[in-house]
Amino acid sequence: MDANELIERYALGERNFSEINLIGVNLEKANLTNANFSGAYLGATNLSRAQLTGVNFAGAFLHRANLSFAKLNEAVLTNADLTKANLQGATLIKSILKGTKLSGARLTAVNFRLANLEGINLCGADLRGVNLRSANLSNANLNWANLTGARLSGALLQGASLNGIKLCQALLNGVDLSGMELEGVNFSESKLSGANLTATNLSATNLSNCQLRVSLLARANLHAANLTGSVLSKADLCEANLSKADLTTASLNEADLTGAKLNMANLSEADLSNSSLRKAYLWGANLKVAELRGADLRGASLRGAYLHGADWREAILTGATMPDGSLHE
Numbered sequence: 001m002d003a004n005e006l007i008e009r010y011a012l013g014e015r016n017f018s019e020i021n022l023i024g025v026n027l028e029k030a031n032l033t034n035a036n037f038s039g040a041y042l043g044a045t046n047l048s049r050a051q052l053t054g055v056n057f058a059g060a061f062l063h064r065a066n067l068s069f070a071k072l073n074e075a076v077l078t079n080a081d082l083t084k085a086n087l088q089g090a091t092l093i094k095s096i097l098k099g100t101k102l103s104g105a106r107l108t109a110v111n112f113r114l115a116n117l118e119g120i121n122l123c124g125a126d127l128r129g130v131n132l133r134s135a136n137l138s139n140a141n142l143n144w145a146n147l148t149g150a151r152l153s154g155a156l157l158q159g160a161s162l163n164g165i166k167l168c169q170a171l172l173n174g175v176d177l178s179g180m181e182l183e184g185v186n187f188s189e190s191k192l193s194g195a196n197l198t199a200t201n202l203s204a205t206n207l208s209n210c211q212l213r214v215s216l217l218a219r220a221n222l223h224a225a226n227l228t229g230s231v232l233s234k235a236d237l238c239e240a241n242l243s244k245a246d247l248t249t250a251s252l253n254e255a256d257l258t259g260a261k262l263n264m265a266n267l268s269e270a271d272l273s274n275s276s277l278r279k280a281y282l283w284g285a286n287l288k289v290a291e292l293r294g295a296d297l298r299g300a301s302l303r304g305a306y307l308h309g310a311d312w313r314e315a316i317l318t319g320a321t322m323p324d325g326s327l328h329e
Helices: 003-011
Strands: none
Touching: none
16 A cells, blocks of 8 residues: 555545555655554654554554654554664653564654553663653663653653663652662763652762752662762761762752761762761761751761861760760760
């Protein structure tokens, strides 16, 4: 079937084109809303800028198809083969992509908002600038994917594989990443305010210049993490492991660091004003020119810490072990 015949049949009210062969056909800008192409052969078909809202592509063969800037809102792409397809700039709001093959597909700037991508394999995919707000990515394979500048606020990521993922400049406000393995991930300049990172492994991660206001990081492993210039105001860091972490110039005002491990951490020029450091471990920490005004350090251990130029005004030091090993009365 050629493009003209398909358009004519669609105009006459036909919608069922299941298992049809349209390989290589040019359907650029065609309006095929709510058509049924389940099991159809659409390899190398040009559907660029086509209106495909509500279309059923379940099990369809779309290998190397051009779907750039197409409207695929609420489309069904279950088990479809989109290997090496071009989806750049396409809109797939509320679409279903469970079991969809996207290996080698071009996905930059795609809008997957509220889409169901549960269990999808996006290993190594270029997802720069993708909109995944409130999308279901549970159990998805995102290993080594590039999500630079991606929007993921409200996305479901529980059970997803995120090894080697790149999330710099990403929007992750309020995302639940609790208990996940994220060692070495690049989050630089990302927005994670209100995110749940409780008990998450963030060892050696790059969180420099991130927004982490009121984030939940209790019991998180941030050993040797880069947090330079990050904003952690009012964050929950109770019992977090921040040993050897770089927190130079970080904002930790009013943060809860009760029982946190900050051994050998670099806190030079950090703002810890009005923070809670009760029973925190600061052995050998660098607090040069740090702002500790109003901080609660009751029972904290500061043995071997470097405190040159730190501002201690109004700090509570009762029971704290001082750098020389003496107990502050």
